[in-house]
Amino acid sequence: MSVVPAEVLPGGALAVEERAEEAPAALGPRARLWPSLAAVYRAQLSRARVARIPLLFVATFQSIGIMILMRGVVDGGAAARAVVAGSSVLVVAFVALNLLAQYFGQLRASGGLDHYATLPVPPAAVVLGAAGAYASFTVPGTVVVAVFGCVLFGLPLAHLWVLVAVIPLAGAALAGLGAALGLLAPRPELATLLGQLGMSAALLLGVLPEDRMPGVVQFARDLLPSTYGVEAFARTFGGDPDWAVVLGDLAVCAGVGVASLAVATWAYRRAAVR
């Protein structure tokens, strides 16, 4: 129990003015952006390892199952490329958009954000660290789905290296969107719902071949950031991909990523101080 005396001695009232003249005490250090981003990233990755492995299997098998189903309908060509690319990016959408929206929704609702908000860490470090960890966590699943799809539909494996750009950029766009949805949704159930809807949209609009969709749906497809990741990836299965268009698609992902992460950071700030 308490052994240090801090007994109150009566008398000697201290005037408020006397205190006001004292200089404010030195503040503790501020956590800088990159080191704190790295710390959040590492912590989130370890969290994901503990808690999210079963969900990663679900994401991977879901995509593999969809490809097997579509194998009966599609025999190759542009449609096959779209299916493989769409299924691969779906893994990213499942984890980065859906799971991250749920995570931030729950963190906000349960008061868990207080922990970060009472540490001198830049909001961007928390959002980017978590988004980065969730996006990286999709790598194994996405690669497995892409390789399996290429083998299943007889597509060339030569340009699969493009995933090195597709996963982080589509990941940034979708994770930013997921984080923003999770932090803006007034209730955690709503965050979960929005995350699920976003993933369903990525599934339907990304996996199904574009030319069979009605105009309105095609427009919705153009609005979804995952579409550009899917298209960039699908184009590289061709014999002689048009790299300029691939780069253009990836640039859209990057742009959406920057914008959505900025919105998510703003939403975090807003959610942290109520």
Next chain:
Amino acid sequence: MCVHRAPRAMVRSWDPVGSCLVSTRTEHGSRHGRDVVCAVRGLTKTYPAVRARRGVPATPEVRANDQVGLQVRRGEIFGLLGPNGAGKSTLVRQLTGLMRPDDGTVEILGHDIVRHPERAARILAYLGQESTALDDLTVSLAAETTGRLRGLDVRQARDERDAVLEELGLTDLAPRPIRKLSGGQRRLACFAAALVGERPLLVLDEPTTGMDPVARRAVWAAVDRRRAERGTTVLLVTHNVIEAETVLDRVAVLDKGRVIACDTPAGLKEKVAGEVRVDLVWRERAPLDVPEVAALRSRAVESGRRWTLRLAPEEARAVVATVTGGAAFVALDDFTLATPSLEDVYLALGGNGQGLVKA
């Protein structure tokens, strides 16, 4: 336990809030320069009314803090005591920069926290009631990450992590995820995270909930060490009156958003020193056919077979004489006579007493 103590000559005038606002210089303070670590003036926060939604009833406007004024001095353990809903957590959220007050000022070590809420994170460490941000991490990684987010570099964070886990006896649990620990261990792990990356002010919201006595001792030993070595100040939120009496230097008692008293635990107890608490436990029911017992009924707080009375010492002696003899004694199962606790102070001050924990 039966203690008879004459009321002291004069305790202090009946000025519940005023005693908080008039700061007295402590020995600690004069040694370390700044005397007041945290000054709160006129803090007011009202939660707006919420309209009913499906499944959620409407709640009226609630004034969670009403003109709260406090001064926490350097090196003391200052407590906020009150039942659930008294406004303790709302007050703490405003002190830690998590919530903006509607009105009033908060000054911590010379920094205006209402105007610069982001500075709070660089002055104080906060242990909230929720651990969801750390739950999936191992004890070790939770402490290290928290230290890094307090601005430590990797080496410092690891050194401090190891030292704090050792100090709190958590070294064996270091590789285990916090989620897998028992409630008390989880709380201790979060407390460890709060200690990594030294801060002059610790704000602890019910830190020892669910802890066993060993863990509690570890917490208070760690707090005392920091106090003795670095003059660390602690603001403690509690609804546990026993803990409040044993660890606090001063305590502010909150009820319905207002500070209804603020003094040392002993000073508060002096306010009701003229009273003794008598607990009577009846075997089956109170023998109301005994006129003396029937007369007491209106003054007793009944809870099941238990009657609790707050009486002047002479009255208490008479009551004990009555119930330990004759017909009343046959119906009596047990009785205790005790000097006032902080709970009695709370009740005497007009608090409703529901929700305070005695453990």
